[in-house]
Amino acid sequence: MANLLRATAAWGLFSCRGYCSRIKQGKLSEDFVEALKAVVGSPHVSTAAAVLQQHGHDESMHRCQPPDAVVWPQNVEQVSQLAALCYSQGMPIIPFGTGTGLEGGVCAVQGGVCFNLTHMDRILALNTEDFSVVVEPGVTRKALNTHLRDSGLWFPVDPGADASLCGMAATGASGTNAVRYGTIRDNVLNLEVVLPGGQLLHTAGQGRHYRKSAAGYNLTGLFVGSEGTLGLITAATLRLHPAPETTVAATCAFPSVQAAVDSTVHILQAAVPVARIEFLDEVMMDACNRHSKLDCRVAPTLFLEFHGSEQALGEQVQRTGTIVGHVGDGNFHCILLVDPEDTEELRRVEAFAQQLGRRALALHGTCTGEHGIGLGKRQLLQEEVGAVGIETMRQLKATLDPRGLMNPGKVL
């Protein structure tokens, strides 16, 4: 159990769509709204209550806090002009992709302008010889893999939701394939970023898509996982992988959670090249049986997937035949059903989430393996990285965003 917990904890909570605590309106001057419209055109600016509400929450339990306006820039030049306009007016900027986050990262805690980037949905370049692709923020994981279908390549990072790839970079996404292919962090080669004041930064230099570099400070790494608090990601250069020739799946039930975790450690120590290992406990297995009308054994269960050539997979599965689910990289989720109208239940769930995070920290783990810090885990982050760590992050934030307008109230 220690191994499971030592690693990382994250949790997805039931959606709170539809109950917003407040809709602030009329905060923006008419002049300011006109200035936004002058950049992107009238149809691409909205201050309608329903639109604001829709942009004030993600799929987590965090209460909706709508922005004062939503803009849909059509290209990076517009993002840059809008950012310069907002920054000069002291207006908070909140980047928005598919809204599938789980840490309240898009809540407009101080109001401001939400930048919905989904209209920028082009695949700007595909380099099959160099295994790289450049995507705008509106391109989702599934859209990219559909585009790649006949290329022999694919993008394996899979957090479940059909998220925006740039949003995945912003939140440090991971998912079930991380055992073999790494997380989004390992697969971003370059980012185009609009800095708070509107300047355009290419974290690894314009147009570059090399596999490795030792050239100066790792700006790409700094912006991956920064949750929109340092700038707006307007394009990501991603590393692609050869599509597996064959995929084989296996499941195995265990008498206890400990036995399943011990087996995971043994599989990894034996260098069995597994692509995914997912774990479901007996309660989740029971729920899956009911939902999908299955007849699986109600016991702690590992789900494994192997990618490779037919012959190699035969051997891998044969090894893993007698022993053998995100446990492969030590990440687990607790999914709790919650009645959002029941404040007492919400309180208990929040307390449980904090407790779970502290348990992971006590075992030398992290409070968030993916989805980021957002609103809910700021206290846990302080406990995780310590006073000097937080102070260093604050200094970096203040350097790049001196007025504190980029997605305020998140992370720090």
Next chain:
Amino acid sequence: MANLLRATAAWGLFSCRGYCSRIKQGKLSEDFVEALKAVVGSPHVSTAAAVLQQHGHDESMHRCQPPDAVVWPQNVEQVSQLAALCYSQGMPIIPFGTGTGLEGGVCAVQGGVCFNLTHMDRILALNTEDFSVVVEPGVTRKALNTHLRDSGLWFPVDPGADASLCGMAATGASGTNAVRYGTIRDNVLNLEVVLPGGQLLHTAGQGRHYRKSAAGYNLTGLFVGSEGTLGLITAATLRLHPAPETTVAATCAFPSVQAAVDSTVHILQAAVPVARIEFLDEVMMDACNRHSKLDCRVAPTLFLEFHGSEQALGEQVQRTGTIVGHVGDGNFHCILLVDPEDTEELRRVEAFAQQLGRRALALHGTCTGEHGIGLGKRQLLQEEVGAVGIETMRQLKATLDPRGLMNPGKVL
């Protein structure tokens, strides 16, 4: 050829040991030297000319610029006290490991105190279940793998030299195994860093060694490759890998460089899980034949290595049997023999190195795949990341090192 060059360029140049351009001495006050001795003890401070000279260069062609004193701290508390002392006195700080760098990173261009960290050589923790180890700066790559011999685990990042692992983290080292195991960047889980003023930072939180995290800004990534310009790395938590059951090597000669490079791209596109792919041109093959009394064909040649189980390797080699040199990750080195006394030859070599870097940049590559920027590639870095990139790096540097005393004159 484009593929080879597009990727990354780095070069190692013949050692310049033994010819120092200047030995500055007597710059330090007696009081200051006494204060250094009070922290680490008299035997662990030296201002002897030969010692200073020995610490003023690495294995590159960059001219030796010795520090004003060398200190050998015995533990992190002493590093912290020494750094606070130097910083308060406006004295530059230059971290020193094994001195095997190739970009002049240890040259004391403004004088100052060299911190030789090799006396801190403990392996502080080994977690075989979590595949992690914590090492001090005096632990080299080979020393770690000797220690791990019976554990079933190993640390695969191999830049050739038996470098300090913390030094490898500081310079963003890579090497021949990067195709399969990634570079040092992919294998550092946490760093203990003494900040310029003496404060102790744990980039991923104290004692943490998780595989992945989305917790706040990626400080670990920022310090990896920062070349001692943001702080002193006093311990590194590294990711270990299962030792391969079997290793198989293969070589293949090609009619041209282009044919060898095209084959590399095909091997990688076919997802053949090769661990190393190294390329030697015909001139290098001829030199190897003469040096090692071999009888290899004098032609562009790829060297491949496969890691895995016996059965899986049989299949991999069978695929790669008909076609099959750091080309696997697109990194290459030019090794030039140079007479350090011949200034005209030195000038020509420097011009060639700049030209080579520019060629890589023109092909969307990087001027340094490993070894970092150091002294020689600062102009190329500007060209690579552009004005906003350099300005962002300058701001980060100024934030963490406001007096500009950490390894001055490097990178920026």
